[in-house]
Amino acid sequence: MDSTTFDRFTLRFHLLYVPQSLHISGIVRLGHPSSLNLQKLVPSLSDFSSFNCETCELSKHHRATFKLRNDEPCLHPFELVHSDVWGPARTTGLCGARYFVTFIDDHSRLTWVYVLKDRSQLFAIFQSFYAEISNQFNAKLLAFRTDNAREYTESSFQEFLTSRGIIHQTSCVRTPQQNGIAERKNGPILAIARALMLQMHVPKLFWADAVLTATYLLNRMPSRVLKGKSPFEILFADKSPFSVPLKVFGCVSFVHNLNPSRDKLDPRAHKCIFLGYSRTQKGYRCYSPSLQKYFVSADVTFFEDVPYYSPQGGQLQESILSSPVIPTPIPFAPQAPPISQVYVRRRHHGVPLVPPLVESPPLLPSSASTSTDLPLPQSTSDLDLPIALRKSKRTCTEHPISNFVSFDHLSSSFKAFSLSVSSIVVPKSYREALSHPGWRTSIVGCRWVFTVKQNPDGTVDRLKARLVAKGFTQTYGLDYTETFSPVAKLNSIRIIISLAANLDWPLHQLDVKNAFLHVQADHSVFFKKTKIGIVILVVYVDDIVITGSDKEGIQILINHLSSSFLTKYLGYLGSKPVATPMESNLKLMPDEVSVVSQFMTNPRVPHMNAVIRILKYLKNAPGRGLFYRSSGHLRIEGYTDADWAGSPSDRKSTTGYCTFIGGNLVTWRSKKQSVVARSSAEAEYRAMAHTTCELTWLRTVLQEFGLLTQGPTPLYCDNQAAIHIASNPVFHERTKHIEVDCHFVRSKVESKDIITPFVPSGSQLADIFTKALPKNAIDSICSKLGVIDIYSPA
Numbered sequence: 126m127d128s129t130t131f132d133r134f135t136l137r138f139h140l141l142y143v144p145q146s147l148h149i150s151g152i153v154r155l156g157h158p159s160s161l162n163l164q165k166l167v168p169s170l171s172d173f174s175s176f177n178c179e180t181c182e183l184s185k186h187h188r189a190t191f192k193l194r195n196d197e198p199c200l201h202p203f204e205l206v207h208s209d210v211w212g213p214a215r216t217t218g219l220c221g222a223r224y225f226v227t228f229i230d231d232h233s234r235l236t237w238v239y240v241l242k243d244r245s246q247l248f249a250i251f252q253s254f255y256a257e258i259s260n261q262f263n264a265k266l267l268a269f270r271t272d273n274a275r276e277y278t279e280s281s282f283q284e285f286l287t288s289r290g291i292i293h294q295t296s297c298v299r300t301p302q303q304n305g306i307a308e309r310k311n312g313p314i315l316a317i318a319r320a321l322m323l324q325m326h327v328p329k330l331f332w333a334d335a336v337l338t339a340t341y342l343l344n345r346m347p348s349r350v351l352k353g354k355s356p357f358e359i360l361f362a363d364k365s366p367f368s369v370p371l372k373v374f375g376c377v378s379f380v381h382n383l384n385p386s387r388d389k390l391d392p393r394a395h396k397c398i399f400l401g402y403s404r405t406q407k408g409y410r411c412y413s414p415s416l417q418k419y420f421v422s423a424d425v426t427f428f429e430d431v432p433y434y435s436p437q438g439g440q441l442q443e444s445i446l447s448s449p450v451i452p453t454p455i456p457f458a459p460q461a462p463p464i465s466q467v468y469v470r471r472r473h474h475g476v477p478l479v480p481p482l483v484e485s486p487p488l489l490p491s492s493a494s495t496s497t498d499l500p501l502p503q504s505t506s507d508l509d510l511p512i513a514l515r516k517s518k519r520t521c522t523e524h525p526i527s528n529f530v531s532f533d534h535l536s537s538s539f540k541a542f543s544l545s546v547s548s549i550v551v552p553k554s555y556r557e558a559l560s561h562p563g564w565r566t567s568i569v570g571c572r573w574v575f576t577v578k579q580n581p582d583g584t585v586d587r588l589k590a591r592l593v594a595k596g597f598t599q600t601y602g603l604d605y606t607e608t609f610s611p612v613a614k615l616n617s618i619r620i621i622i623s624l625a626a627n628l629d630w631p632l633h634q635l636d637v638k639n640a641f642l643h644v645q646a647d648h649s650v651f652f653k654k655t656k657i658g659i660v661i662l663v664v665y666v667d668d669i670v671i672t673g674s675d676k677e678g679i680q681i682l683i684n685h686l687s688s689s690f691l692t693k694y695l696g697y698l699g700s701k702p703v704a705t706p707m708e709s710n711l712k713l714m715p716d717e718v719s720v721v722s723q724f725m726t727n728p729r730v731p732h733m734n735a736v737i738r739i740l741k742y743l744k745n746a747p748g749r750g751l752f753y754r755s756s757g758h759l760r761i762e763g764y765t766d767a768d769w770a771g772s773p774s775d776r777k778s779t780t781g782y783c784t785f786i787g788g789n790l791v792t793w794r795s796k797k798q799s800v801v802a803r804s805s806a807e808a809e810y811r812a813m814a815h816t817t818c819e820l821t822w823l824r825t826v827l828q829e830f831g832l833l834t835q836g837p838t839p840l841y842c843d844n845q846a847a848i849h850i851a852s853n854p855v856f857h858e859r860t861k862h863i864e865v866d867c868h869f870v871r872s873k874v875e876s877k878d879i880i881t882p883f884v885p886s887g888s889q890l891a892d893i894f895t896k897a898l899p900k901n902a903i904d905s906i907c908s909k910l911g912v913i914d915i916y917s918p919a
Contacts (some may be wrong), residue, residue, distance in 0.1 A: 157181050198231050203264040205231035208271045209307035218333035225336055227310055228254050233359035238340040240333040247276040270294040272304050314339050325375030325432040338374055338401035368407045372399055373429040378411045381424035398433035569594045613649035613663045619791040625672045626753040627787035635669040636693040748915040756788030761823050761838045765816035766891035769805040777801055778808035781894025782816040790910050795894035806846035813847055814866035817873055837877050841884040848881045
């Protein structure tokens with residue numbers, strides 16, 4: 126017999142007649158063959174289960190075969206829901222989307238898709254989905270099957286599922302087959318989304334809209350698993366699957382212009398791209414790239430065979446659809462003849478560099494020539510010409526730039542636009558800008574401001590001059606309210622000073638050489654609670670005030686600011702009294718100031734006389750100001766009053782109030798009410814509502830500082846009817862027109878935040894903010910408000 130037969134015989138002999146304890150040695154010599162090979166070599170050895178070879182397990186272990194699911198879907202909706210998160214997408218969607226999550230009902234296979242900006246939004250999205258199925262279908266979610274993504278397994282998500290008795294079924298690690306229904310659903314969704322986008326050349330920027338539209342269509346397509354029925358048909362048997370007729374995704378659409386401010390010459394529709402269907406409205410979702418706005422409307426017409434974007438990714442702006450019916454010639458000035466070549470600036474990423482596919486009728490008159498033989502004007506400087514004209518054609522290349530950057534491939538309208546862009550010259554000096562009317566209107570005026578800077582002891586430190594822009598050049602509604610450095614409100618500063626006076630806190634002032642002009646924070650008052658006490662910092666442009674109960678923390682903060690910024694320490698502020706102007710609220714006749722301010726656009730002689738009288742009053746008391754003293758407490762108090770129908774021109778009432786912290790005046794206001802009050806009680810109650818808002822804010826500030834005293838805040842009022850309305854739970858015809866104010870004040874009274882004690886009119890401190898008073902009354906109230914004259918004799 127040959128050698129092969131001998132080897133097989135020898136092997137069989139060893140395996141059959143050698144003791145079983147030695148069989149392992151034979152397997153080792155053969156290199157651990159598989160059981161199938163051993164079966165062929167020795168057919169009589171039918172059972173190899175007793176060969177427990179650890180080496181075979183370590184060297185040839187493989188994953189178990191995963192069988193496809195062959196059981197039927199659940200019998201009832203939402204017994205089992207599958208979910209998976211897809212992403213991140215390489216292209217961020219138009220709405221900032223980078224992910225999408227799917228929720229699939231196992232019974233109907235209906236799919237819900239939500240786009241996400243970040244995976245952290247998953248829990249909130251699931252809560253919304255759970256609330257929807259619970260309310261709309263009156264169903265209970267029994268089991269929730271996902272993979273082991275971190276967002277599914279975080280503690281808040283697990284607590285939500287556990288509290289509602291929902292079993293969370295997760296797949297084993299790196300075994301996506303166990304979540305196969307959700308994993309495989311991403312394939313058809315993305316396939317349909319790609320088809321929708323490729324068919325009409327839709328940019329990847331709109332991938333989220335394509336995914337939503339693909340899911341909308343997939344839910345209405347028949348499924349083999351559902352025996353030819355669609356998921357929508359299973360779950361909504363009695364509803365029509367399509368609320369509106371289907372249209373081609375990405376085509377040109379025209380949405381009716383419903384803007385109420387349009388005139389008779391404005392277009393009656395917006396040209397948009399069709400991006401799908403609305404889930405909550407019976408209309409189409411369209412997007413206008415020019416307006417950067419989504420529309421959901423039923424008043425839409427479609428050109429389904431016209432894509433909004435060209436195959437190169439550019440918008441078909443110059444199409445037959447948008448060309449004018451009658452070409453309108455644009456005359457050119459003699460000093461700017463047409464040029465055949467122009468340098469086109471490099472555009473931003475995403476903007477096409479190719480001209481439109483379809484050119485509109487020429488807008489140039491037939492007499493205008495575009496020949497390249499026309500000479501350039503003699504007065505034109507070479508430096509002012511486009512680079513394509515200054516540089517001659519290079520001979521070192523077979524593809525000169527003039528073959529690609531020229532007017533020959535541009536439409537007439539785009540050619541005119543390029544000429545207008547090239548003709549704009551940026552001024553190089555202030556005088557050159559003044560010679561152009563357009564640049565002249567854009568220049569912001571300025572003026573010099575001179576200030577004498579003093580030391581804490583009153584001596585002159587330096588003379589400071591600044592060139593500042595005129596603030597009144599800001600546009601109302603655009604940048605009128607913008608500030609370019611942090612500015613604390615005077616009300617907040619007075620609160621801090623009152624706290625320092627009552628709690629014997631030190632006050633430090635620092636001056637920063639460079640103002641905080643580029644800060645990102647929107648706050649100007651900062652505080653930090655330390656182990657010892659509290660440290661408070663107030664920023665007003667380039668001035669800083671620091672106070673608090675932790676002297677060591679204050680010194681650490683001052684040292685840190687001095688090391689980080691170029692600062693100047695101005696010393697303690699407690700060595701001299703603080704003066705705050707009373708503005709228009711502490712004048713002889715506040716009502717006259719209100720009248721004068723109303724007639725600023727068209728003043729008359731009586732108004733000027735009233736202004737002169739106010740200036741005379743201010744001249745009579747140049748040293749008057751607020752003096753903050755220690756009262757031994759931090760109670761908040763408020764006084765409110767109203768002058769019913771005090772305005773002779775429109776019979777509107779005037780609201781006046783003032784508030785105190787620790788016995789020191791911190792806020793006050795005098796303002797005409799916006800509506801006419803039918804009774805004095807109504808006017809007083811509106812004033813009480815405004816004062817309640819102010820007291821609520823003061824309580825919040827002290828509560829954040831940890832200094833709010835226990836008990837309600839008194840709001841003193843001299844009108845018995847308004848006080849009774851605040852505590853009367855019954856509305857009647859005299860109070861129903863101020864019902865909102867009643868509810869607001871009454872809620873604060875019921876929560877014991879505010880009480881409304883009565884005060885006689887003679888002791889009403891807010892009376893000075895509502896109407897003109899005699900000199901004796903003004904002097905008495907000013908004294909109670911804490912106003913003193915630092916120049917008066919001791």
